[in-house]
Ligand SMILES: NC(=O)C1=CN([C@@H]2O[C@H](COP(=O)(O)OP(=O)(O)OC[C@H]3O[C@@H](n4cnc5c(N)ncnc54)[C@H](OP(=O)(O)O)[C@@H]3O)[C@@H](O)[C@H]2O)C=CC1
């Protein structure tokens with residue numbers, strides 16, 4: 120199973136360092152990385168592997184053409200450009216797995232790519248340790264499936280391969296709902312903590328609590344209009360439960376803002392705003408957060424993108 124991992128960041132290297140024990144893996148990034156990469160496990164052990172690392176320019180045509188699978192692990196805003204740089208050299212039936220948060224690149228690439236497109240949603244937690252490795256901060260679970268439910272067997276095979284490699288993964292037939300559920304929770308937490316530079320748990324206090332409630336109200340209305348079933352406990356309980364269980368976290372969007380990187384606000388808030396417009400729903404809280412993050416990105420993100 121010849122595996123290409125496009126986007127050698129935290130998730131990309133987490134995958135690579137798990138899969139490399141069972142199959143040939145090549146990382147494709149904007150620059151080449153040191154061959155020796157180290158995984159620090161959640162219990163603090165370290166495991167190193169030699170990994171091939173190339174750029175689209177140095178990716179051999181032969182290797183691209185015989186890839187059995189491509190995992191696309193960039194941030195959402197970078198995914199399509201990254202894929203376009205290698206897609207013409209892949210066999211047209213190469214399976215593609217999208218690991219992005221939010222819901223934007225998933226329907227677009229599912230429409231455009233000629234091969235099977237699977238979407239993964241993960242609660243694994245990882246961050247980079249410089250160019251040399253990745254820290255697996257917390258174990259989670261990954262679900263995988265395709266939007267049209269046409270590639271169930273393939274999803275099961277990929278899930279089994281990831282499971283054998285040590286990443287608990289389940290094939291599901293409702294990946295669209297799973298992606299929207301994660302997006303809903305992210306929409307209620309990430310933009311506010313990024314805007315106010317606070318940890319997740321501080322959302323429980325004034326003046327933030329009513330802001331979260333306002334977002335949850337808009338998100339609930341959009342989800343109902345989109346016929347996305349609410350979690351068993353309801354949206355409010357779901358969001359507050361994640362806030363409590365991640366109280367001490369600096370959410371990913373806050374980390375991006377603090378590091379001057381672009382945020383994934385478009386992938387998370389964009390689909391909610393578009394669905395709100397489509398159904399004639401007012402979403403002023405979501406729109407305000409989106410505008411604010413777009414402004415932050417245009418100041419700091421433009422520098423980070425270069
Ligand atoms: N990290 C985590 O714990 C989790 C992340 N996710 C989601 O997974 C996705 C990836 O996140 P994460 O791994 O943290 O992000 P990172 O920023 O760590 O990694 C993204 C990688 O993509 C690379 N990249 C950007 N543009 C290109 C390109 N054109 N070609 C090739 N590579 C490119 C970046 O390289 P460069 O260094 O050059 O910018 C970087 O190595 C996101 O959607 C995130 O929301 C979901 C759950 C958990």
Ligand SMILES: CC(C)(CO)C(=O)C(=O)O
Nearest residue numbers: 308309365368370371372
């Ligand atoms: C659930 C949450 C908000 C936890 O911090 C997250 O997924 C993130 O940081 O992106």
